[in-house]
Amino acid sequence: MQLYTLKSQVETSVQKTIRLEKTIGLVPTMGSLHQGHLSLLKRAVESCDIVWATIFVNPTQFNNKNDLKNYPKNIKNDLELILKISKNINVFSPEISEMYDSELKTETFDFQNLDKELEGKYRNNHFNGVGTIVSKLFELFKPNKAFFGEKDFQQTRIINRLIKIKNYSTELVICPTVREQNGLALSSRNALLSTINKEKAAVIYNKLIYCKENFEKTSFKNIYNNCKEEINSISHFELEYLELVNNESLEKEQKIDANNSYRIFICVLVNGVRLIDNILVK
Ligand code: PAF
Secondary structure, three states: OEOOOOOOHHHHHHHHHHHOOOEEEEEEEOOOHHEEEEEEEHHHHHHHOEEEEEEEOOOHHHOHHHHHHHHOOOHHHHHHHHHHHOOOOEOOOOOOOHHOOOOOOOOOOOOOOOOOOOHHHHHHOOHHHHHHHHHHHHHOOOOOOEEEEEHHHHHHHHHHHHHHOOOOOOOEEEEEEEEOOOOOOHHEEEEEEEOHHHHHHHHHHHHHHHHHHHHHOOHHHHHHHHHHHHHHHHOOOOEEEEEEEEOOOOOOOOOOOOOOEEEEEEEEEEEOEEEEHHHHEO
């Protein structure tokens, strides 16, 4: 494994890979790796010649200073986990000053309202921050494929749009959400939960399954009320949103169209920790 902290080192290595006509797979992360990230790395190793994992807590995608401050970090453990997947994965873990000038300039993108829905309503400018760092990484690594998890489905729609806006030739590979045994979607933020709240957070996926099972049986209003009541009855749990949206545009629709597909997104605050998840319902 090679660990790089400078863009110039990456550039040299990427140029060599391109000269040798080998394919590059990129797995961007903010570290504090879990089995979800490792599943992305495994997919990348299976389908690309050279695989890069990036570990960088990107400040421009945090609208909340405390969230950024509390974001879990554990680079030593991250490197050990990566080594277990393959000795050949390269890691890029730069300082903030290597990726940004002192003003932390954030690019503004026309995401065609994809960034105004769901997470975008609660996290001002979050997706411009994601777009800014992902475009910097795509331009540095020139990946043939980039791997992202379905748990952050809205992010995958944003990156799909970013690829079109910037005309990147990178293929976006979306990998299934990896879950705890109780159904809780793996997330670096789970490290911030107490053991008991982690157990209770099983309610999030249980309610998503309930949504899927009842989607065609009753109104979404009834489904929403049932979920809100059950989640908010757990102490320190608060439903931030539960939304039924078009799977492509991520917009709410007045009427369900037999030809469209739909997804339900959920965000629950557990003692202030944001947990998100989603399920395809049709
Ligand atoms: O999903 C994440 O961990 C981050 O949003 C990403 C894509 C690494 C950009 O910082």
